Amino acid sequence: MAARAQPIALWRRPGPISPVGLGIAIGLLALALAAIGALVSVAGHGPAGGGGNILRVAAFTAMQASLSTLLALALALPVARACWRRAATWRAGWLLPFSFLPVVMPTTVAATGLIGVWGQRGFVSDYLALLGLDRLPPIYGLGAVLLAHVFFNAPLMLRVLNGALTSVPASQWRLSAQWGLSEWERFRQIEWPALRPVIPGLLALVFLLCFTSFSLILMLGGGPAVTTLEVNIYTALRFDFDLALAGKLALLQLVICGAVVVLLTRLTGRSWAAATPRPTHGVPHQKGDTSTFCRTVDALALALFIIITMLPVIAILVRGLGPYLIVVSEWPALYRATVTSLVIALSSGSLATMIALVLASARTRRSDAGLAVWPLDLSISLYLAVSAIVLGTGLFILLRQVADVFLLAPLLVTVGNMLIALPFAYRVLEGRLAALATAHDRLCAGLGLRGWRRLRRVTLPAIAPELGFAAGLSSALSLGDMTIVALFGSQQFQTLPWLLYQTMARYRAGEAAALSLWLLTLTFLLFMGFTLAARMLGRRRHA
Amino acid sequence: MHTSLTPVMAIVAVMVTSLSLQAAETPVLTIYTYDSFASEWGPGPAIEKTFEAECACDVNFVALDSSIGILGRVQLEGPSSKADIVLGLDTNLMKTARDTGLFAPHGVSLDGRTSLPVAFADDHFVPFDWGYFAFVYNSEAMATPPTSLKALVNAPDDIRIVIQDPRTSTPGLGLLLWVRSVYGDDAGEAWASLSPRIVTVTKGWWDAYSMFLDGEADMVLSYSTSPAYHIVVDGTDKYRAAAFDEGHYMQVEVAAMLKNAPQPELARQFMDFILSSDFQSVIPTKNWMYPAGKADLPEAFDGLIQPVEARLYSPEDVAANKSAWVGEWQRALSQ
Secondary structure (H helix, E strand, O other): OHHHHOHHHHHHOOOOHHHHHHHHHHHHHHHHHHHHHHHHHOOOOOOOOOOOOHHHHHHHHHHHHHHHHHHHHHHHHHHHHHHHHOOOOOOHHHHHHHOOHHHHOOHHHHHHHHHHHHOOOOHHHHHHHHOOOOOOOOOOOHHHHHHHHHHHHHHHHHHHHHHHHHOOOHHHHHHHHHHOOOHHHHHHHHHHHHHOOOHHHHHHHHHHHHHOOOHHHHHHOOOOOOOOHHHHHHHHHHOOOOHHHHHHHHHHHHHHHHHHHHHHHHHHOOOOOOOOOOOOOOOOOOOOOOOHHHHHHHHHHHHHHHHHHHHHHHHHHHHHOOOHHHHHHOOHHHHHHHHHHHHHHHHHHHHHHHHHHHHHHHHHHHHHOOOOOHHHHHHHHHHHHOOHHHHHHHHHHHHHOOOOHHHHHHHHHHHHHHHHHHHHHHHHHHHHHHHHHHHHHHHHHHHOOOHHHHHHHHHHHHHHHHHHHHHHHHHHHHHOOOHHHHHHOEOOEOOHHHHHHHHHOOOOHHHHHHHHHHHHHHHHHHHHHHHHHHHHHHHHHHO | OHHHHHHHHHHHHHHHHHHHHHHHHOOEEEEEEEHHHHOOOOOHHHHHHHHHHHHOOEEEEEEEOOHHHHHHHHHHHHHHOOOOEEEEEEHHHHHHHHHOOOEEOOOOOOOOOEOOOOOOOOOOOEEEEEEEEEEEEEOOOOOOOOOOHHHHHOOOOOOOEEEEOOOOOHHHHHHHHHHHHHHHHHHHHHHHHHHHHEEEEEOOHHHHHHHHHOOOOOEEEEEOOHHHHHHHHHOOOOEEEEOOOOOEEEEEEEEEEEOOOOOHHHHHHHHHHOOOHHHHOOHHHHOOOEEOEOOOOOHHHOOOOOOOOEEOOOHHHHHHHHHHHHHHHHHHHHO
């Protein structure tokens, strides 16, 4: 108790942000459960049962998601290290701004890119044919699904792991260089302590994304043997119109995912504390970095990463470039849809970032005060585990009784997208805030900075890059959303992915490719816009 | 300034009010349909324009993501649905739809007004178009396609096909019923035998079709009318549908009006309008299907295959068996 009397302890109290964050978390949890509850409570018309092989499906889903997650990490980890130490010499850092693209892409668009690389007429097959070798056999099956999941998630992991490495103080790198630590020693003593705290959260995020995968599984899985629980949920909801079964399956999915999140969060423990501002220039040369072996390993890791995660994006660009861009540019619908999409993306993106900031701050304060943080982690991660179609249908049933769902469509799409982006924004902000808290606590206590003033003067400028990344990612995610808008959409309310979907449904492959390119470009611009805005915010506050 | 502005503002206010009153007096006919029907490239806009000219009403298409999505939405909304009409269910959903009790008899006489290859008489549903499912191939890459379903099922493994999932896609369900109608209780073995030739099973029709266009497969499950699109829009006749000796399974798309339609008179008028030539003539080159009523077909439809037999289960048979048959399909392809 005596320790509480020390001035620094003032900052260890969770403060008013904690109950606010907890309140939001409970609200989110209640909303998700209410949506599922609404499904279960409406009597379904479907045949009873149909859940015989559910446990087998659940086990397969978990296996597939674990494999995907570990493979993504296995690729992202060496690439993050390579990116970090080759940032100055090879300019490997240019990969980072592109690294969010796969995760925000509509799956239909991404699949065309993947097929453009790995398909029968894809880059790889064409190259093999050029060398006089056989073309690749059809890729479909579990392997293709794993490849696609690595494509989607390894870049996101790279981004976060790279962020963790940049928060290693320059002094540690200097010491390591002076002592001439070996590659392995350096990884164990310096890099791993920085990476370890972010890895469980990252694994949880990617596991949930792979666990709830749906369109991609059906497209690349090769047949009904490769499946997920989400496929059964969709089938129950749509094919059988058995709402109660869909609700129960959704609950099962929630329980499994929730268990994984809680387990991984407990592994995290306290976040790594010795954070300092990022070093602005390169780190001192480390022993062994210039050895041929080390350079070869880094080059191979980067090459593999580019082939797996960048080539499909390039394939989409190549397909989209052409005369159809002009055809598409003459559609009035394109401009209407672009404006609608941008408005929704910007509002749901900013909303998600603001709420994530509150929740992440609450988490940091609670963690410092020794309070449990899992309720926050759990309630937010749940939105990755509740399928959009369950959430949408549940909300529809609930809202229908009190309001006109058609009039609310734009609002519902915005809120729905916000909820889906929230876990991403939260993960991005939470890691950095935790790292900053300890570094700034003493300083702010000394200066008497607290509350709003501390947020504005100290915290915001320091987390500006993460804020920009979170807002860019959230907006980009909702720009690419095809599920939520399909549930509430109508002719008067048309977003870009919805327009793309309509184009595809009428054989128009050329226009669809051009629209995909336009969507991708817009996503990239939106993301870069946020990143640049964040950089300006960071600079102005520092000045 | 103030004095001169006020009268102007008053006039503007009166005009705005009268305009909005007028707008409120125009009745709105709400039609739930699937996305591509209502889209700019679909038949929706032309049909909306023609019908609005004769009904003095405002037609409002609400685009949902699929035909099963339309039924799901109406079921969720129940008797308080704003929809007057649903347009885009098919015969496979008719029994389920009728059992909801949400739909009303249409009162339209179908006698002599339809041109379907099968008899169609129903007091709740009006057919608006139809088509045959067929495997489409690129004649430049494949000279001799299989000539029957059995030939495809027993074909050498180097023929690769891409199909859709019967649980998520209408053509996917169509193929399931096609195989079942040809093989009966041996359908499971037929699927197991076909399995090595299936490259992948997609969620929606376009996912499979675009894979085929990209050269991922030799044949794709689509409609016998698909080649007409490539003739009219792309100017190429290299894409053909393979005619199968056993005949082809059909899809008949239907519309129905809701019992609690907010505009029952307009709904009835529209149900009758469906079989008029104004509606039907838009179908072939906008929905790429055969018109269910009487209408001239464009030239591109002349060369399409003419199946020897039109196969179609009754809505009751489908409703009673589809879960069991999908289970059979799942087991056969999961081995």
